[in-house]
Amino acid sequence: MTFTKTTEQSSKYENLEQMSVSSLLSNINNEDKTVPLAVEKALPQIEQLINAIIPKMKLGGRLFYIGAGTSGRLGILDASECPPTFGVPFDLVIGIIAGGDTAIRKAVENAEDDTTQAWNDLKAYNINENDVVVGIAASGTTPYVIAGLEECNNHNIITGSISCNEGSPLSLTSKYPIDVVVGPEFVTGSSRMKAGTAQKLVLNMITTATMVQLGKVKGNKMVDMQLSNSKLVDRGVKMIMEEIDVSYVEASDLLQTHGSVRKAVDFFNLSTIK
Template structure:
């Protein structure tokens, strides 16, 4: 049976090159408005995968993203933001892109067509049955991603996927697939647009919900965030002040001495 990619179907708009700037922006924005609703329809799938990830990570497992092109870059971005946001080690959430780090900045020819390389890339991180691997591919057909998921399945590693086409090959490969069907792109086939936005929203949900379930957020605060610049230090001080009765200067001293918002609050409470 032929697999039809809605992400490759002709745009609903004609003569883009004849539109004014305002017309282009309005029409792109109108298309973008539909993305959140497409994600909403996939919430049960997202929930099922996150539940599995939390269980694995509570037992010491890690989360891996594999992808090519835009999808791979989005996975790398989400993974790279977890240590500063939630204070986890850099290898807790790992983004792997076809073609290696060079492909983050520029396309690497034929990298996404190599069906065996993803497994090699994962093995470099000592992948095991404790871990979870999520394949990201807007088209749902990327050989690099599908090949990696197939090898993970063969080796007893839990797999998920994020695609923007229904019943795609990647969805049929992953144990916990997520299909966010956004329809044709404003510029025909440009899946960095609605599909990329959808993938980013889903990745935000997966990593954030997982980290909250792992105890990395207190109330609504990032109490384990890394204090890597003055803005974050100031935010941390104000977090401490919202939790315990201390002045700004005292909170700043506590934060400097203890190294994290969580430790500062716990230290203060323990001393009472």
Template sequence: MSFTKTTEQSSRYEHLEKMSVTDLLQNINNEDKTVPFAIERALSQIESLVNVVVDRLKDGGRLFYIGAGTSGRLGVVDASECPPTFGVPFDLVVGLIAGGDTAIRRAVEFAEDDREQAWKDLSDYNINDKDVVVGIAASGTTPYVIGGLEQCNANGIATGCITCNQGSPLAVTAQYPIEVVVGPEFVTGSSRMKAGTAQKLVLNMISTAAMIQLGHIKGNKMVDMQLSNHKLVGRGVQMIVDELNIPQEEAAALLEEHKNVRKAIEAYANR
């Protein structure tokens, strides 16, 4: 199948090494400004995938991200932030990267070229048809990701993807593709830049919208967040003050007793 890999096309800018720092920053920023507009064009695709994610999670399923390189790292980041932000179990959203956890910090050569490994990685988690798997690949051609989604499709598991090329093999493979076409990078082929930014923003939208739909936000507050440091404890106390209109000392005592903002608020209301 032939398609245009815009993520690999030559930069619109020439002689980067001759630019001043001011010009470099201004031009990078100008390119970055285009990313949200590219995402806006894909909102209906994002909505379709979010609806599937919500349905699966409500039915006891899990959300998996699979990717390689920058794409894999972004999936791992989004998955790892769900428990502290929304108070969900650590295995509800899982990020898998080609080459394993070692590849989070140091590239593992040719790991992304193994078409069979993603399914093996998913199988370690007893993947099943209640789950949903989202493949992340800027190019839309990563064998690790495509092979994983193919096996998921064959086993009745819902699949989505986030890619930055139109009509890629990955988008064709995924049941619920998201194609955010951001165009050539400032540094030719460096898809950690605009493509990576686009993927991060879409991942934010998927996980945040899903968790809100699952009831982990009250008003606009993270009432289920983990109280893992003093800053978050202070934030939790202020949430309780704002919600219940009680003195800070009383709110702090409630939070100390119940260890959770939502539970503290509910306990006060049920007095």
């Protein structure tokens, strides 16, 4: 298969600077509408990766994301949202970006071209065979990411990838590649747009489906979420009220005493049985 970077192909739209704001928004939106359809085509690949992640996590393994630029930032975003959403430890899902934390806000020159740093970054976390590493790169050609996955393969660590170019070097390196081919961007080469949106959708799927399978959701509720602000405390109280039919005050007391929706409901149910 010949590798073609569709993410770098010229936009279907010309003379953007001559468009009105209304036209710009309409055309961007039209392109964005194609992204979920591209993700849908990749669902079998996404499922295979998730089915590889779950048993490793049940053995105590972790999920790592590695990426550069926008891709790295998206991995960090997804990882950082897992503890408050699912009540898991902060080091269960870990996002690593080329160039380190500085690169989250400001590009670090040549960081994505470093072919040794990704493995060094992973070794800092005592990476092992129970872990899974997912490389994220819209182009599928980022040296930092590819080299990191190659080292993981050499050390019998399961690898996955998310790319927006079919048959990319990254996809060929990964054991569980995900290719979401979204085509040329509205602004030529600006892969923070459709490609970034596609990556975010896939990341949502990976962690949400995995956490559901690990028992971190009950019914459709985030029963293990961290109660880090008033909005979430109120949501937790209402979850308890819905689950065990008590007043707001009683539910609030239970939540304050036990610290999570799950623990509060479990305690109430056990005390009722007794």
